[in-house]
Amino acid sequence: MHELRNSIQSLHRKAAEYHDFAAKAHRAAAEHNEKGENELGSWHLDRALEHSDQAFKIAQEVYSKSGRMESMSYEK
Numbered sequence: 001m002h003e004l005r006n007s008i009q010s011l012h013r014k015a016a017e018y019h020d021f022a023a024k025a026h027r028a029a030a031e032h033n034e035k036g037e038n039e040l041g042s043w044h045l046d047r048a049l050e051h052s053d054q055a056f057k058i059a060q061e062v063y064s065k066s067g068r069m070e071s072m073s074y075e076k
Helices: 002-034 038-074
Strands: none
Touching: 002 038
């Protein structure tokens, strides 16, 4: 159970990193679009979407594992 808890914590950190990457890419996209650099803005927007999608996948994995952890905690 301790390994599962560590795994979940690690996944939370990884998801948070991807959320941060997505936020940075969104900010970069906005800056480029404000300067009229639409091609660069679009490139950063695509990266933001990729990072956001990855964070979502990891969050789903955390949810799946946390359910198992909850059910394991009732077993004695």
